Amino acid sequence: MSLGRYVGRRLAITVPVLVGVTALTFSFVHLLPGDAVDAIVGFRDVSAETEAAIRAEYHLDQPVWDQYLLWLRDAITLEFGESPVTGRDVSATIGRRLPATLALGGAAWLLALAIGIPAGIVTAVSAGKPADEVGRLAALAGIATPNFWLGLILLFVFSVRLGWFRVLPPDAPLVSLATVKFLVLPTITLGTAAAALVMRLLRSSMRRELDAPYVTAARARGLPERTVILKHVLRNAFLPVVTVAGLQLAFLVDGAVVVEGIFSWPGMGRLLVRSILRRDYPVIQAIVLVIGIAIVLANLLVDIIYAILDPRIRY
Amino acid sequence: MALLEVDDLVVQYYTDDGVVRAVDGISYEIRAGETVGLVGESGAGKSAASRAVLRLLDGAGEIVGGEIRFRGHDILELSVDDLRAIRGDEIAMVFQDAGAVFNPVYTVGEQIAETIRTHKDVTDSEARDRTIALIDRVGIPNPAARYADYPHELSGGMQQRAVIAMALACDPAVLICDEPTTGLDVTVQAGILELLAELAATSETAIQLVTHDLGVVAELCDRVLVQYAGEIVERAPVDDLYYDPKHPYTVGLLAATPRLGDDRERLPTIPGTAPDLIDPPTGCRFHPRCPYAEDCCASRRPSLVDPASGRPDNGDPETHVAACLEYTGDLEAGLDYEVQVRDAADSDCRERKQQGEPR
Structure with missing residues (x-):
């Protein structure tokens, strides 16, 4: 099967999966204990007429199936209505938070790959030598360090003591020098463990590939070691890294609750926690939907990259 | 000066159980254009000896002694870049298990062309044209289309042909074939052997053929080296070896070789198993399995001698030599076997019909 057909089929499979994601997202409100009207009125006693009026307003008197279709229609147009708790437009709230989260998460993701991939190659090639020992020790420290602790230490040392960075985010647009500079510490905090994970994965994957007969054969053909490693070994060793990097990409959108909290960063993680605490169902629903879609799309991306890297993958 | 001279090569592997001397002081030479077989059981150190020629031993293996001279220069002394x-380019290898030799994620053509681009000053399209010509030369139909195939899209036989094409990419002076037909089914084997025979006959390339299969050697080789437990025990021109084997191990190997037209119910086998090279037998390494072994075989180590005169190997590769105490007059009862040359009705190729069998 050609790559084009494979991608086409993979895209087609995504459609029913996305429908499933929306159905699950929709139904979770109905699966929660209690009645939606109670939640809307804040668990106060109201008259039967008021309750009926609310049911009619939110279409709660219609069959669940119709409610789902109505909700789906709105969701497709990104129309999630107003939050009954804050009275703000849900789409606008998420629209403000999502870019902030993507900026921080994306920067951390790039940092993880920019450090993890070269470090993985170097440690794999120099296995057993000092560079490998240093790299593995650093990775162990990176994975073992809790990010709330790392964040607090960085904040204390570089912002409070040295004053190199702001303690609170600047009141500036996302794409501005001040904001980019502020993001340095949260990016390091968030990216360290991921970099260590990518390094360990790539190292072990490359170690395994280095023993493969095609590597000996490539050396027997007189290819320079650089070509053997970077062209032949790396491409085969990359598959597990793609899986993990793809999943990490998907989880970017749900934000990093702890790191956002430490650096007062207005991202999705804090919004999600606050909405859960306030039982702000429309916001929760919208966030869950966004996360679900991101995971589906990230998996699609991973599968396509798999197929590009390895021509044998055409399932 | 021969093209390739291996002199007293010693290769060790370091394992959890101890040091394995896979190759223990072997010497041989290969001249331009000739085909030399290196024969022995699994574990005799044939592959280690062959890989050592290009210093391709894996992590646990090490060349601890000897010289490997190519055109007079010691390969073991070369810098990484010179090697x-x-x-x-000059020395190429054909590996066993063709399916694993190609990198699965690049096309067959790309990997052959890559070899050419590495060694020759060619443009990409010249490398491509040359690759397609090579794929054609090794007998793969529709070469231009196969250029863009991935390794897994070829059959096992086609993969092995492609591996040979890759080895021939730069027109090497020496081709080392390590069990090139092992694992292929019989008809495919025949095709690969035919291809190698044609190569041996028509090109200037010298071939070192490593195999456990004496039938393959008979088809292809000019001379044969028989390796046992890390040592060479017999060296002879191919006809001499088949019609007049001198070492009891060679006799056992020949007797155990199956051939068409053979009416025996069972092939004789060499008793016992290949020795443990961590702690090899004393004296002649074959003595625990040799039907003619005497007391002296366990204590005295035979060297390669001319069986006719009993004089030490004079170094002429055409001389038939064997490492057995019989030829230095040390055995009392002698070697008691006879060589029967069997005629078979299906003799239409270069195959030799004879059996060496202990009586």
């Missing part, structure tokens, strides 16, 4: 310039 790389020889690998794939």
Whole structure:
């Protein structure tokens, strides 16, 4: 099967999966204990007429199936209505938070790959030598360090003591020098463990590939070691890294609750926690939907990259 | 000066159980254009000896002694860059298990062309044209289309042909074939052997053929080296070896070789198993399995001698030599076997019909 057909089929499979994601997202409100009207009125006693009026307003008197279709229609147009708790437009709230989260998460993701991939190659090639020992020790420290602790230490040392960075985010647009500079510490905090994970994965994957007969054969053909490693070994060793990097990409959108909290960063993680605490169902629903879609799309991306890297993958 | 001279090569592997001397002081030479077989059981150190030629031993293996001279220069003394310039260009290898030799994620054509681009000053399209010509030369139909195939899209036999094409990419002076037909089914084997025979006959390339299969050697080789437990025990021109084997191990190997037209119910086998090279037998390494062994075989180590005169190997590769105490007059009862040359009705090829069998 050609790559084009494979991608086409993979895209087609995504459609029913996305429908499933929306159905699950929709139904979770109905699966929660209690009645939606109670939640809307804040668990106060109201008259039967008021309750009926609310049911009619939110279409709660219609069959669940119709409610789902109505909700789906709105969701497709990104129309999630107003939050009954804050009275703000849900789409606008998420629209403000999502870019902030993507900026921080994306920067951390790039940092993880920019450090993890070269470090993985170097440690794999120099296995057993000092560079490998240093790299593995650093990775162990990176994975073992809790990010709330790392964040607090960085904040204390570089912002409070040295004053190199702001303690609170600047009141500036996302794409501005001040904001980019502020993001340095949260990016390091968030990216360290991921970099260590990518390094360990790539190292072990490359170690395994280095023993493969095609590597000996490539050396027997007189290819320079650089070509053997970077062209032949790396491409085969990359598959597990793609899986993990793809999943990490998907989880970017749900934000990093702890790191956002430490650096007062207005991202999705804090919004999600606050909405859960306030039982702000429309916001929760919208966030869950966004996360679900991101995971589906990230998996699609991973599968396509798999197929590009390895021509044998055409399932 | 021969093209390739291996002199007293010693290769060790370091394992959890101890040091394995896989190759223990072997010497041989290969002259331009000739085909030399290196024969022995699994574990005799044939592959280690062959890989050592290009210093391709894996992590646990090490060349601890000897010289490997190519055109007079010791390969073991070469810098990494000089060695790389020889690998794939002057000396190329055909590996066993063709399916694993190609990198699965690049096309067959790309990997052959890559070899050419590495060693020759060619443009990409010249490398491509040359690759397609090579794929054609090794007998793969529709070469231009196969250029863009991935390794897994070829059958096992086609993969092995492609591996040979890759080895021939830069027109090497020496081709080392390590069990090139092992694992292929019989008809495919025949095709590969035919291809190698044609190569041996028509090109200037010298071939070192490593195999456990004496039938393959008979088809292809000019001379044969028989390796046992890390040592060479017999060296002879191919006809001499088949019609007049001198070492009891060679006799056992010949008797155990199956052939068409053979009416025996069972092939004789060499008793016992290949020795443990961590702690090899004393004296002659074959003595625990040798039907003619006497007391002296366990204590005295035989060297290669001319069986007719009993004089030490004079170094002429055409001389028939064997490492058995019989030829230095040390055995009392002698070697008691006879060689029967069997005629078979299906003799239409270069195959030799004879059996060496202990009586």
